[in-house]
Amino acid sequence: MKKEVILQLRKSFEESAYEEQGVEYWLARDxxxxxxxxxxxxxxxxxxxAKISCKNSGQNISDHFVxxxxxxxxxxxxxxxxDDLMLTRYACYLIAQNGDPKKEQIAxxxxxxxxxxxxxxxxxxxxxxxxxxxxxxxxxxxxxELSKLIYERGVDEDGFGRIRSKGDQALFGGHTTLQMKxxxxxxxxxxxxxxxxxxxxNDNDNCKxxxxxxxxxxx
Numbered sequence: 565m566k567k568e569v570i571l572q573l574r575k576s577f578e579e580s581a582y583e584e585q586g587v588e589y590w591l592a593r594d595x596x597x598x599x600x601x602x603x604x605x606x607x608x609x610x611x612x613x614a615k616i617s618c619k620n621s622g623q624n625i626s627d628h629f630v631x632x633x634x635x636x637x638x639x640x641x642x643x644x645x646x647d648d649l650m651l652t653r654y655a656c657y658l659i660a661q662n663g664d665p666k667k668e669q670i671a672x673x674x675x676x677x678x679x680x681x682x683x684x685x686x687x688x689x690x691x692x693x694x695x696x697x698x699x700x701x702x703x704x705x706x707x708x709e710l711s712k713l714i715y716e717r718g719v720d721e722d723g724f725g726r727i728r729s730k731g732d733q734a735l736f737g738g739h740t741t742l743q744m745k746x747x748x749x750x751x752x753x754x755x756x757x758x759x760x761x762x763x764x765x766n767d768n769d770n771c772k773x774x775x776x777x778x779x780x781x782x783x
Contacts, residue, residue, distance in 0.1 A: 565668060565671065565672065569668070569672075570672065573598075573669065573672045573676075574672075574676065576598055577598060577672075577673070577676055580594045580595070580598060587652070588652075588653060589650045589651055589652055589653075590650075590651045590656055591634075591648055591649070591650060591651070592607070592611060592648055592649040592650075592651055593634075593646070593648050595607075595651060595656060595659065598669060598673070599659070599660070599663055599667065599669045599670055599673060600667050600668075600669045600670075610659055610662050610663050611629070611649065611659060613662040614629075614655065614658035614659040614661070614662045615629055615658075617658045617661065617662060618654075618655065618658055623654070627652070628651065628652040628654050628655035628658075629649050629650075629651060629655050630649060630650040630651075631647070631648075631649055632647075632648050632649065632650055633645050633646065633647060633648065634646060634648050653677055654677075656673070656677045657674075657677035657678055659673075660673035660674045660676075660677055661674060
């Protein structure tokens, strides 16, 4: 495929995108033209296959394919309502994957949406990593404050260990920290909090009592 064709196709795909409340989407009727499908009924067959792929991947179809109606102008000032769909990037990617690979536009769309979808995944992974680091830092700060309060009340190192162990058992449904590491197949020399979901680390940080754990887990 010539470079000029690629640049033109990329421009067309990007200019056809809409955005609502920070969510980017395409309309199926626009995508039909971008992918060089003349008949809507033929394009609907491709959309139906894409929906099956979406379901098989464990995603909710309604999260990526949203049925809508839109009004189009007709001769002599008349109007007509037609079916359409709002499509996420992922939906467009699945449609391209289920399209006719002999079409130049389909070949471009398969790469275009695959790359863009992967970029989104990388961004989400990066944000999740930052949130995990921030939650871990909060947890360290709160547990430092907790240990200070406990030692001021005359509790020694062994006592502090027992308090933390009881807190972990309450948080993890009766499992000790060591048991959780074994269950999750984690290194014994690494803090468990390094591998916990961010919300769990935040729950630990929310506790203000000497148990060191969130009160919805009865310590």
